[in-house]
């Protein structure tokens with residue numbers, strides 16, 4: 001089969017012919033992939049910027065395809081894959097055995113992937129294979145951050161940072177669907193205009209000097225802030241958070257906060273909550289929520305498998321609005 005392989009730290013990603021994965025686990029299912037989507041994690045690993053990278057590896061945590069061998073319940077059905085493995089018993093946090101499809105286990109940027117049957121779910125009926133591939137990792141991360149950890153509900157004023165990101169866009173759609181008043185930031189006015197077309201009621205460009213003051217004037221503060229950027233801007237988010245409000249952090253694209261303003265956290269009684277991907281229950285709730293509310297993943301660009309390395313270049317440029325997808329089987333979408 002064709003697979004996008006990262007073979008060594010000093011080698012670029014390349015498409016190679018490799019063996020179709022063996023069904024070595026008793027409950028394994030072979031999925032013929034129709035589409036796979038990229039996450040920032042894939043990009044970080046491809047650049048050597050991730051802990052404990054193993055080579056060679058087929059990247060890709062998100063996939064939609066057809067089960068073609070193994071466990072009979074799924075045979076010939078169109079499925080999406082839950083990319084979380086071994087979350088464990090504690091719903092508050094993942095176990096030390098937790099791992100993500102696409103390293104250390106070979107992932108979805110290939111014609112076939114083998115996964116345990118319990119990682120499979122029926123493809124949401126309202127989505128094409130390309131749209132469904134865009135949903136799993138970013139969808140479950142956004143769902144847990146907004147709903148499970150953030151407790152988002154109707155009437156709340158919510159801020160989502162960096163709206164061009166895959167997780168951020170789902171966060172906007174989920175918060176919107178429950179009836180929250182959603183605002184967002186981006187470094188691009190074009191992305192902010194697009195965000196307004198999918199439900200943001202107010203925006204600010206974080207490249208403008210007074211972006212935080214603008215948001216404060218528009219809203220009087222936020223009940224809930226969903227952030228994947230981190231960095232020094234976290235202190236502005238603490239200023240924007242209402243007393244008694246919550247900041248949920250699911251990422252740190254801008255790195256650590258050197259001078260975190262603890263005074264703001266304790267004086268305003270702010271709840272600073274971390275969030276990572278989600279339990280199997282979060283994943284199932286996310287799929288059900290997406291079907292119930294007709295959530296359509298925002299797909300930035302679709303690349304053919306032969307041009308999969310261009311998909312990584314697109315992520316590197318940071319121009320994307322939504323998910324970058326690879327159409328593995330060259331099917332219609």
Ligand SMILES: NC(=O)c1ccc[n+]([C@@H]2O[C@H](COP(=O)([O-])OP(=O)(O)OC[C@H]3O[C@@H](n4cnc5c(N)ncnc54)[C@H](OP(=O)(O)O)[C@@H]3O)[C@@H](O)[C@H]2O)c1
Nearest residue numbers: 040162163164165166167186187228229250251253276277
């Ligand atoms: N904890 C988890 O389970 C989990 C899961 C998925 C991702 N993550 C992490 O979350 C982050 C986002 O992931 P993703 O896959 O959604 O990434 P992505 O699709 O590559 O998007 C990254 C986004 O970061 C935003 N950004 C850049 N500079 C910013 C700034 N100064 N302020 C606010 N936003 C800024 C950009 O927004 P604009 O283009 O709009 O400016 C960009 O679209 C990454 O750090 C990733 O590692 C964590």
